[in-house]
Amino acid sequence: MKAPTIGGVRIPAGNGQTVKLRQGATLSDLAEKINVNPAALVTVLFHLGEMATATQSLDEATFEILGQEIGWNIKIVSAEEEDRELLQQFDIDLDSEQEDQDDKDLKPRPPVVTVMGHVDHGKTRLLDTIRKTNTSAHEAGGITQRIGAYQVTVNLEGEPRKITFLDTPGHEAFTAMRARGAELTDVAILVVAADDGVMPQTVEAINHAKAADVPIVVAVNKIDVEGANPEKVRGQLTEFGLVSEEYGGDTMFVDISAKLGTNVDKLLEAVLLTADADLDLRANPNMDARGATVEARLDKGRGAVATVLVQQGTLHVGDAIVAGSAYGRVRAMLDENGKQMKEAGPSTPVQVLGLTSVPTAGDVFIVAPEDRTARQIAEKREATARAAQQAKRRKVVSLETLNEQFAKSEVDMLNIVIKGDSSGSVEALEDSLMKIEVSDEVGIQVIHRGVGAITQSDVDLATVDKAVIIGFNVRPNRQVQELADQEGVEIKYYSVIYQATEDIEAALKGMLKPEYEEVTTSHSEIREIFRSSKFGNIAGVMVQDGTVKRGTKARISRDGVVTINDLEISTLRRFKDDVNEVSEGYEAGINLGDFNDIQLGDIIETYEMQEVERK
Incomplete structure (x- = not known):
């Protein structure tokens, strides 16, 4: 097959050969494998109507289109296969360990x-x-x-x-x-x-x-x-x-x-x-331990604390372990009764102290030969996960799909930040939320999730992206709560998953325009009128019922007939002090802004618009 020329750039033909790439790979990764200049691949993609840089993570569909054009069969390997190849680089072969088990070494x-x-x-x-x-x-x-x-x-x-x-x-x-x-x-x-x-x-x-x-x-x-x-x-x-x-x-x-x-x-x-x-x-209890993370959280006094379940081998205090992108040396192990343990055999759950970060529930852990190896595996996994995430987030902009992109922008998305007490809770809650389907007009997007208390950075992110924060068995400190109140960020607290899903589903259904009804909040009788060159007429009133609040809407009733609507309580005073509200049975001074046509005996009625539940 002759090398294709696209936009004046010659690309070596692959003749249908297969090249493997990891999830979240870039054009530079592909260029290195097939020995071409990354800029040439950028040009090819541009002529296909796709715009991407050489170092930008791409998704599988984009690589498939590119591969068909240049004659290469580009295969994206699964996360499991990729991780297996990564471990083999460090002489850790989980598959051969499993197969080489001698029957006499296996214990119940x-x-x-x-x-x-x-x-x-x-x-x-x-x-x-x-x-x-x-x-x-x-x-x-x-x-x-x-x-x-x-x-x-x-x-x-x-x-x-x-x-x-x-x-x-x-x-x-x-x-x-x-x-x-x-x-x-x-x-x-x-x-x-x-x-x-x-x-x-x-x-x-x-x-x-x-x-x-x-x-x-x-x-x-x-x-x-x-x-x-x-x-x-x-x-x-x-x-x-x-x-x-x-x-x-x-x-x-x-x-x-x-x-x-x-x-x-x-x-x-x-x-x-x-x-x-x-x-x-x-x-086999007589081998390096291997198992999975059941739960993990950040403890104020002890750092990252992970509960792991040993499936093969025996885990010892002092072992260098790696779980997902978290690594460290086992500093201490505790059972469910807080009792110190020196080793844990197959099917034994233990709390492990000593990890540098919080792993995710379900992350498989292995014992590495040394600390340096554990760190290198964790760092490579983290880089790979970040690249894969970027590939998922990448919005492909092509000449053919511009209209589709514009249409998608009309969809209302409910942005959510999830923080929980453990990685298992966060994972399960996110899975439940993503299964909610209300209509094609609204959707859910989890823009961040994490383990631990709600922090200032969570509030900042929610402010920028207009997101709701869900705290699952966690709370913010007072300063963070005050910041959220100032920025108008809503924080919802839950301890049961299905209550959160019910509330979010209700919120999605309510992303249609809300309905409002008028609710009367107070009646006040004008008993005296004060003239002021600066403020105009000030009504001296007795609050008959409810509570008068500064800034609320008001209307005047004279002899039972409403004379004017759409007024506002611009100033509210008790004697010489400005106040925010005055309750039933107290006297107050009310100024209605530019409106001065008030008489003794008039009733000032305040009201506000309250949202009503859609039927």
């Missing part, structure tokens, strides 16, 4: 369990009951820390067995972690209320668990509530392929009361029996 490990189900069916109550029962039995005082995961011990046929629970109830968090490559869960507990039955989120939870190929144990909760009907739940779930053992199926159902603790021990036994029957849960 505890199952990892996630609790899922519909809102208000008792997921969190069940997790709390399991934790408290286990804690009070083994720890003096029963003090338990919320670290995002914990282990309980169950006696099965006289043998003590451990189960690891991920303390992130709900399929949103479960799927957010899976999306980041963290296949943590071995068994899912599906909580269904006996008095409520199968609900929409119950079905979603089943689908998410099946997509992950995770066996399900059904906990029929609230059997102590009036109207409970466990048999109805069993019948409903058969429609979704969950047939109980009593009906000849292979799914274990346990009737429980999370509130009273009834049959919770039987539920834990059912989890172990299901894991033994369906899964081969073994791992």
Whole structure:
């Protein structure tokens, strides 16, 4: 194939050869791989109607168009494949480590369990009951820390067995972690209320668990509530392929009361029996640790604190680890009871101190040979993620799509800044918000997300981009709150994901022009009139009801007839002092600006326009 000439620039023909590029690659990256001048590729793109610089991150579609033009098959590798190649540069091959496991090196490990189900069916109550029962039995005082995961011990046929629970109830968090490559869960507990039955989120939870190929144990909760009907739940779930053992199926159902603790021990036994029957849960404890981040947050006194779940190998204090773009040396490890640990084996959740930054929930962590290697891997990952993000944000402006771009600018976007107490919460909340669909006229855009308290930079960003800040279990300090008030930035606080999604959905529906109605706020009778050369006539009034506020709209009523509308309370005084408002039963001096046609006995009525809810 002859080298194409485009706009006077000759490009070496690729003859259909494949060239691999990472996500967020630039024209300079491609030029280096196919040995051409980056400026030539810029020119080619320009003649194709696309404008980009040599160092600008491009998306896959743009590279595909460019590749077809110059005869190269440009393939964008997935984030997983790219990360695998990055680790291989540092002689870390995760795939070969997995394949080279000798059967005799593998030891049994505890199952990892996630609790899922519909809102208000008792997921969190069940997790709390399991934790408290286990804690009070083994720890003096029963003090338990919320670290995002914990282990309980169950006696099965006289043998003590451990189960690891991920303390992130709900399929949103479960799927957010899976999306980041963290296949943590071995068994899912599906909580269904006996008095409520199968609900929409119950079905979603089943689908998410099946997509992950995770066996399900059904906990029929609230059997102590009036109207409970466990048999109805069993019948409903058969429609979704969950047939109980009593009906000849292979799914274990346990009737429980999370509130009273009834049959919770039987539920834990059912989890172990299901894991033994369906899964081969073994791992090699004698290798470098590998696992995933369950939760992470910024602690005022201890810096970045991450809860990690070890999946292979054993993690030791002093190990150099890298999780996503965060790295560091393990300074200390704590279990859910705050007890110091020196090492953590497979399926053990621990809080890790010593990371330089906060990783994201679901980030896979590995032990690196040394600190320098961990830092280099983290820095390369961060640069790659930044380039990929820029490629996504890049708005392709071409001669053919100008009209489309103008049309898109007419769409109202609700800009949102999300700050949360942990990366898992932020991730799950963002996923839930992005699923909201109201109409083609309005949409949501998350312009920033992060872990920790709401800061001045968050308010500054929200001010510039006219965004709403959502604080999930976090608050700003007083100065930041005052700045937000000054700038008119709205900060909404939540501790439950579905409440946030409901509010945002309502806000999107309300991005249509609001409706207003007039609300009367006060009536004041003029009892005296003062003449002033500077201000004109000042009405000495007695406030009969409500509250008169300076700056509000007003009208004059004389003998029950409105004489004039559209006035304004320009000055409001109590004796010699200017005031903002005067309440019922007090005297005041009111000036109505340029309007002076007032008489004794006139009624000054104030009113304001208040927004009403759309039907």
